Amino acid sequence: MAGVDTERIARAVREILLAIGEDPMRPGLERTPARVAEAYAEFFGGLDVDPLSHLADAVPIGASEQGVPATSDAVVLRDLAFRSVCEHHLLPFVGTAHVAYLPGERVVGLGRIPAVVETLAARPQLQERLAEEIADTLEAGLDPRGVLVVLDAQHRCVTTRGPRQTRSSTVTIASRGVLAEPAARAEIIALIGAEQHD
Incomplete structure (x- = not known):
């Protein structure tokens, strides 16, 4: 692509x-x-960037001295701010992404997950597709046991035109692997919603 x-x-x-x-x-x-x-x-600007490039430096998780994988069961990133532009009216939608994955053989630096979200959001988008694309990228780039993506966003095409529902937000969920199972998905969603303490 030639760029913008x-x-x-x-x-x-x-x-x-x-x-x-x-x-x-x-x-x-x-x-x-x-x-x-x-x-x-x-x-x-995300149209010219391959989101998989952000996961290229994933590293093997290795093992502890006891021979078990040296990582947690789940990696959960909460409250990642994002903005995108709805392809229907070219108006922004702004929200929060929560991304979780269950590592397989590899993990990636925590800053790489927001980069994937940012790249895929920086395109004409639909929120439903954005959640699916983030999940697909993590699945392809990390080969995890499971992926869960939750997006909660306000759409300017809803808040500023038509019925003008100024307080409404839209939540979309995409899940893969083990985290597509209802019990496992519910456990991660509970972690995402758990109260944070400073």
């Missing part, structure tokens, strides 16, 4: 401003096309 064409976006935004009856050259709007183009380059 900011000049083309800026031209299109000028056309949108003209189409709504505005003057794109008036003070306050002169730099708007360039600003929107810069924002879109950030919003959609």
Whole structure:
């Protein structure tokens, strides 16, 4: 892919401003096309990035002196902030991702999981598909025994237009392997919802 064409976006935004009856050259709007183009380059920067690249440096978990795997049963990352853009109206949706996996033979640095979320969110998206893509990437990149992804987000196409449900949020869940089983999934969801203490 060639990347985001900011000049083309800026031209299109000028056309949108003209189409709504505005003057794109008036003070306050002169730099708007360039600003929107810069924002879109950030919003959609994940289109040129392979999310699996963030998991390329996964390492074998090894074993303890007793011969058992030297890792916990589950790795759970809670409260990962994310933002994406809904492909239906090109309006943002913003929320929190909770990601868990049960390591198989390999683990990855904790900073790599948010990078996967960020990359996949930085594309025109649907929340349902985003959860599935995060789960698929972790499954392909780490070969874990199980994966669970929970996304909770507010959609600007719901909060700012139509019925304007300003307090509503949408929760989507994607699970793989052992964590697709109801009892195991419920245990991880309880961990995600457990109260945190500083």
